[in-house]
Structure formats: structure tokens, C-alpha cells
Amino acid sequence: MATQLKVTGADLELIDVRKDFPGFTALDDMDLHIPAGQFFALLGPSGCGKTTTLRIVAGLETPTQGQVLIGGQDVTSMKPHERPVNTVFQSYALFPHMTILENVAFGLRQRKIDDPVAKAQEALDLVELGHIAARRPQQLSGGQQQRVALARALVNRPSLLLLDEPLGALDLKLRRQMQIELKAIQMEVGLTFLHVTHDQEEAMDMADTVAVMNKGRIEQMGAPEALYDRPKTAFVSKFLGQSNLFVGKVSDSNDSSVSIEVGGYKVTVDKKRAEKHTGKIAIGVRPEKATFHTSKPNLSSDHVMIGEGEIIDIRFTGVSNQYLIEIPNVGEVTVFAQNIGKSPVIELGAKVWVSWKVEHSFGLADLPDGSEEQD
Amino acid sequence: MRKLAIGRFIFPLYALLALVFLLIPIVYTFVFSFNQARRRNTIWNGFTLDHWANVCSRQDLCDALGTSLTISFISTLIATILGTALAIALVRYRFRARSAVSLSLFLPMATPEIVMGAGLASLFFSLGIERGMFTVILAHVMFCLSFVVTTVKARVQMLDPTLEEAASDLYATPTQVFWKVTFPLLVPGIMAAALLSFALSFDDFIITYFNAGNVTTFPLFIYVAAKGGLPPEANVIASSVFILAILIVVATQVYGNLKKKRLALAK
Numbered sequence: 001m002a003t004q005l006k007v008t009g010a011d012l013e014l015i016d017v018r019k020d021f022p023g024f025t026a027l028d029d030m031d032l033h034i035p036a037g038q039f040f041a042l043l044g045p046s047g048c049g050k051t052t053t054l055r056i057v058a059g060l061e062t063p064t065q066g067q068v069l070i071g072g073q074d075v076t077s078m079k080p081h082e083r084p085v086n087t088v089f090q091s092y093a094l095f096p097h098m099t100i101l102e103n104v105a106f107g108l109r110q111r112k113i114d115d116p117v118a119k120a121q122e123a124l125d126l127v128e129l130g131h132i133a134a135r136r137p138q139q140l141s142g143g144q145q146q147r148v149a150l151a152r153a154l155v156n157r158p159s160l161l162l163l164d165e166p167l168g169a170l171d172l173k174l175r176r177q178m179q180i181e182l183k184a185i186q187m188e189v190g191l192t193f194l195h196v197t198h199d200q201e202e203a204m205d206m207a208d209t210v211a212v213m214n215k216g217r218i219e220q221m222g223a224p225e226a227l228y229d230r231p232k233t234a235f236v237s238k239f240l241g242q243s244n245l246f247v248g249k250v251s252d253s254n255d256s257s258v259s260i261e262v263g264g265y266k267v268t269v270d271k272k273r274a275e276k277h278t279g280k281i282a283i284g285v286r287p288e289k290a291t292f293h294t295s296k297p298n299l300s301s302d303h304v305m306i307g308e309g310e311i312i313d314i315r316f317t318g319v320s321n322q323y324l325i326e327i328p329n330v331g332e333v334t335v336f337a338q339n340i341g342k343s344p345v346i347e348l349g350a351k352v353w354v355s356w357k358v359e360h361s362f363g364l365a366d367l368p369d370g371s372e373e374q375d
Numbered sequence: 376m377r378k379l380a381i382g383r384f385i386f387p388l389y390a391l392l393a394l395v396f397l398l399i400p401i402v403y404t405f406v407f408s409f410n411q412a413r414r415r416n417t418i419w420n421g422f423t424l425d426h427w428a429n430v431c432s433r434q435d436l437c438d439a440l441g442t443s444l445t446i447s448f449i450s451t452l453i454a455t456i457l458g459t460a461l462a463i464a465l466v467r468y469r470f471r472a473r474s475a476v477s478l479s480l481f482l483p484m485a486t487p488e489i490v491m492g493a494g495l496a497s498l499f500f501s502l503g504i505e506r507g508m509f510t511v512i513l514a515h516v517m518f519c520l521s522f523v524v525t526t527v528k529a530r531v532q533m534l535d536p537t538l539e540e541a542a543s544d545l546y547a548t549p550t551q552v553f554w555k556v557t558f559p560l561l562v563p564g565i566m567a568a569a570l571l572s573f574a575l576s577f578d579d580f581i582i583t584y585f586n587a588g589n590v591t592t593f594p595l596f597i598y599v600a601a602k603g604g605l606p607p608e609a610n611v612i613a614s615s616v617f618i619l620a621i622l623i624v625v626a627t628q629v630y631g632n633l634k635k636k637r638l639a640l641a642k
């Protein structure tokens with residue numbers, strides 16, 4: 001029998017979870033805690049283990065090692081049907097031999113909830129598919145199927161809802177609309193959402209907490225702003241937005257900041273914004289935090305300045321212009337300038353200097369791939 | 376141009392001839408079911424509906440038909456249930472004798488029927504089992520099973536396992552998952568297997584001949600009767616079986632087309 005369900009969400013805890021497939025480790029000693037009622041986004045490249053994580057939480061996959069706790073209860077050995085969890089599958093997994101309405105009513109009927117059909121119809125109306133409740137899944141578009149899958153899980157009001165890229169097949173307008181809808185439902189009912197996505201904007205926009213996964217591990221997690229402002233690894237700094245990374249040996253260090261030497265320039269970071277303070281480290285800055293100058297600027301020591309360099313590529317993306325600047329001995333640096341009319345329109349090949357405030361630098365715990373070998 | 380002209384006449388003509396060739400025995404059987412036969416039903420003596428109206432005027436013929444239907448029904452039922460379970464087990468579970476079972480299921484399909492029939496007969500003899508209805512059903516289940524497993528297995532392999540996972544995620548116990556999701560999705564395959572199995576069993580002569588004892592199935596009756604002249608009632612039954620088979624095929628086709636049209640319309 002299904003466990004007694006609470007109307008509000010439950011917290012989820014993964015302790016030391018590991019999953020080995022024959023010849024492949026999909027999850028590597030993963031620890032995760034999601035407080036009750038949170039909207040938690042799991043973000044990561046394809047094949048990093050997001051779906052595997054969800055399947056372990058849903059009970060569809062047994063972890064090789066470790067524990068899964070939902071609402072403080074150890075559910076590691078519980079069968080999927082006993083867990084107060086529902087999943088929106090990446091492949092929708094709608095039952096082809098049932099109508100849309102029966103698909104949505106399935107979970108309600110299983111738990112013998114009163115009036116399953118009316119509740120299912122209500123859930124379908126919510127995802128704007130009430131008018132085609134009598135159709136079969138094969139008669140719907142991909143986006144419509146996705147919304148049915150969403151309604152089928154949501155209608156059960158589980159303590160924990162697992163969403164495996166639930167909006168991937170929708171066009172931009174519908175996706176935004178569903179994002180708002182999802183967020184509203186989550187806030188209204190107080191469910192815990194574990195939302196897997198490829199789309200970093202979606203993750204940052206909707207989630208209370210974002211975790212970035214890579215190769216079966218969580219690299220970093222935190223509030224979206226914090227994660228964007230202070231990525232701690234090279235992977236996160238590149239996966240979540242873009243970054244300019246500079247690698248060098250620490251050449252100068254005082255109470256509040258450390259500096260490295262890169263191609264003859266001094267790149268500085270606040271100590272409290274750096275993971276490592278000695279040896280060879282990587283310091284980064286977001287492209288929109290950097291600016292460039294057409295003549296050598298006279299800046300105080302709370303700025304980093306490198307150059308001169310040469311503009312080798314310009315892209316107009318609408319809201320901003322992206323400039324790619326080649327700086328001798330340093331490499332390529334990207335600078336975003338907002339398109340507010342007064343941004344310097346510069347020709348390809350122009351000589352420029354790049355600067356940013358030291359407070360915008362961040363220091364990473366590791367080095368970007370390939371920078372270990374070169375000195 | 377000449378080549379083209381030849382092609383345009385030769386191929387349809389060839390197809391027509393092939394069709395006629397295939398249809399002649401059936402048409403003959405059908406036509407002579409209306410014959411006012413004398414001793415032998417080989418010469419046309421005039422039209423009558425008597426044989427269609429009183430099929431069972433030949434009691435022995437109708438008894439044989441009844442025996443055949445009973446045997447086919449029971450064999451099909453057993454073979455379908457066992458075969459479906461086996462097919463699911465073979466696709467879904469890894470067990471020790473799995474490949475051995477897979478292989479042995481092929482044997483009845485590959486072995487010449489005459490060898491199988493004779494082999495079974497001597498087996499029953501040495502085991503001291505008296506031949507009759509029971510041994511015939513046993514033999515039919517054996518060869519039908521292979522076809523059921525093969526047909527249903529293809530269907531199980533096509534089944535998307537995430538559907539069953541979704542059902543268990545929606546609070547269905549393993550038993551409920553089977554009856555609410557797995558089984559309904561396998562039904563078309565199981566039905567096809569049952570029809571095939573029924574047809575094979577109803578039609579079988581060689582294996583039945585060796586193992587029937589003094590039971591007379593319809594094919595055995597025809598075989599014996601044909602020596603002394605086939606009664607027109609046999610033509611009636613043969614024609615009915617043929618018409619029934621055609622109707623089933625047409626019905627499935629029409630149903631399939633209707634479904635396709637409905638899907639296309641709704642899109």
C-alpha cells in the first residue's frame with residue numbers, strides 16, 4: 001500500500017550514494033540535502049548522472065552503496081510504489097492504451113482517492129489540455145505529451161516531485177508559461193521539487209538552490225546568484241554562464257588579496273573570494289564585468305588591467321555586443337558590452353585595454369583542463 | 376519503349392495466372408459444396424443448398440469437427456498461457472537455462488513433422504501412455520508453444536520498460552503493473568499468437584495421425600473419407616473455415632485502417 005501522504009513536501013537526503021553500472025560509475029559518493037518545500041534544480045551536461053540520481057530517489061534503480069531519506073525516513077529498500085514520490089519522465093512514458101484523462105487519473109485510482117476523474121480533469125485544465133482529455137497519447141504533439149506527463153505526476157500532490165527535463169520539448173513561449181505555472185504550483189502547495197534540466201537559465205530562474213553536476217558528482221551547489229557570482233571550479237564557471245580564466249603562480253599576497261602573474265600582467269582576487277591562496281591558481285571574471293578602453297587607462301589598484309590587445313571578433317547578440325580580444329602572452333578574453341547606444345563601436349583589429357574591478361574576480365579551487373601541463 | 380509495353384502486359388497477366396492457380400482448389404471446393412452429389416462428389420449434378428442446411432447429416436463428420444475444435448481450443452489455451460509466460464521470462468529475466476530454453480523452443484519448428492510425430496508416438500508407447508485425446512493435445516501444445524513464444528516475444532521486446540516504471544511510480548504494485556500496463560499492451564501479440572496456434576492445431580495432420588489412437592480429428596476424417604469419396608458436407612466445412620479465416624483477416628485490416636484514419640483526423 002502507498003505510504004500516508006502529507007500535503008506538504010518532505011525533505012530529501014542522499015547520503016554517500018554511489019551507483020556502479022557494469023564497467024561504469026554513474027554516481028560517485030554523492031551527498032545531497034534538499035530542504036522541504038524547496039525548488040531544487042540539478043544542472044549538468046548530458047550523461048553526468050542526473051537521470052540516474054532521480055531514478056535512485058524514485059526507487060527505480062538500487063544504489064550500489066549509500067542511503068536515500070525522504071522526510072527523515074530511510075526509503076533505500078522501499079519499492080517505487082511505496083515511496084511518496086512521483087516522476088515526470090524524460091521520455092514522458094504515457095500509457096498508450098489509455099486516454100489522456102485515464103493516464104492522469106491512474107495514480108489517484110491506485111490510491112483510491114475520491115472522484116479521480118474530476119481531479120484528473122482539473123489537472124488537465126491546469127496544463128491547458130482539458131479540451132483533449134479523451135484523446136490517446138499518440139494523438140498529441142511532443143509538447144502536449146510532456147504537459148500530460150506533468151499533470152499525471154502533479155495531480156498526486158506527492159511529497160517530492162521529480163522532474164526529468166519536463167519542459168525540454170516546449171517552445172520558448174510555452175516553456176516560460178509552464179515555468180511560471182510550475183513555480184506557482186510549487187509555492188502554492190509547498191511541494192519539494194527536484195528539477196533536472198539542461199537549461200541554465202531555467203535553473204537559475206526557477207530554483208531556490210541550483211546544484212551543478214559533472215561526471216557523477218555535484219561540483220557546487222547554492223543559490224543561483226551565489227553560484228553565478230562565485231563559481232568554485234573551472235567546470236562550474238564555464239557551464240553556468242561564461243568566464244574568462246587566467247592561470248598563473250601566486251606572485252603577491254597580502255591580508256586581503258592575492259595576485260598571480262599572467263603574461264606579464266598582474267591579476268588580483270580578494271582572498272575571501274578565492275578558494276586557493278598559494279601555488280598555481282586560476283582566477284576568473286565574467287565577460288559582462290569586464291570593460292575595455294581605447295587608450296591605456298589610469299586605474300587605481302582596486303582594478304585589474306591587461307593589454308594592450310586586439311579585437312579579433314565582434315558579435316551582435318541584440319541586448320549586448322560580445323567582443324573577443326586577443327592579448328599577447330595571455331590569450332583570448334571575452335568582454336560583453338551592453339547595447340545601450342553609447343557602447344564603443346569598435347572596428348575589428350582595434351587596439352584596446354581590458355579592465356575590471358578586483359571585487360569581481362573569483363579564484364577557483366582547481367585549474368581548467370589542459371593548464372596543468374603548460375607552465 | 377517495346378520493353379515497357381511488354382512489361383505492362385506480361386506482369387499483370389503473370390499475377391493473374393498465379394492468383395487463378397492459387398484459387399482453383401478453393402473455388403472447386405466451394406462450388407462442389409453446392410453439388411447434388413451421387414456416390415462421389417466429383418461430377419456436377421446440379422445446385423442444392425442441402426449440404427449447407429444439414430451439415431451434420433453425416434454424424435461422423437460433425438463428431439470429427441467437434442473433436443478438432445475441442446482439441447484446438449484446449450491446446451491453444453494452454454499454449455497461449457504457457458507461451459506468454461515463457462516469452463516474458465525469456466526477455467525480462469536472466470536465468471541459468473535461458474539460452475537452452477530459447478534453443479529448445481526452436482526445435483519443434485525446425486524438426487520435420489513426420490519425425491516429431493513418430494518420435495512422440497514411440498515416446499508415448501514406451502512410457503505406456505495410451506494414445507488418444509490427451510496425447511494429441513500434448514503434442515499440439517508442444518508445437519504451438521514455439522510459435523506462441525516467438526510471436527509474443529517480439530511484442531515483449533518492443534514494450535518500453537519505462538511504461539511499467541511509470542506505473543510503479545504511480546503506486547501500482549508489481550501485480551497491478553502487470554495487469555494494468557504490461558498485459559493490455561501485449562494483448563495484440565497474444566491474440567495473434569492464439570489465432571496462429573488455433574490454425575496450426577486445427578490444421579495439423581501428420582503429428583496427430585501418429586498420436587491420435589482411435590480419436591478422429593477433422594483432418595484425419597477427411598484423409599480417410601477422401602479414399603472412398605469425400606462427402607459434400609466436408610466441402611461445406613472446408614469452405615466455412617476458409618470464409619471465416621478471410622473474414623478475420625479483412626476485419627483486422629478494416630479495423631486497423633479505421634484506427635489509422637481516426638488518429639490522422641484527430642491530429
Ligand SMILES: Nc1ncnc2c1ncn2[C@@H]1O[C@H](COP(=O)(O)OP(=O)(O)OP(=O)(O)O)[C@@H](O)[C@H]1O
Pocket residue numbers: 021022024025026044045046047048049050051052053090
Ligand atoms: N543501465 C545502464 N547501464 C550502463 N550505463 C548506464 C545505464 N544507465 C545509465 N548509464 C550511464 O550512466 C551515465 C549517466 O546517465 P544518466 O542517464 O543519469 O545521464 P543524464 O545526466 O540524465 O544525461 P541526459 O542529460 O542526457 O539525460 C551515462 O554515461 C550512461 O551511459
Ligand SMILES: [Mg+2]
Pocket residue numbers: 050051052090164
Ligand atoms: Mg537524463
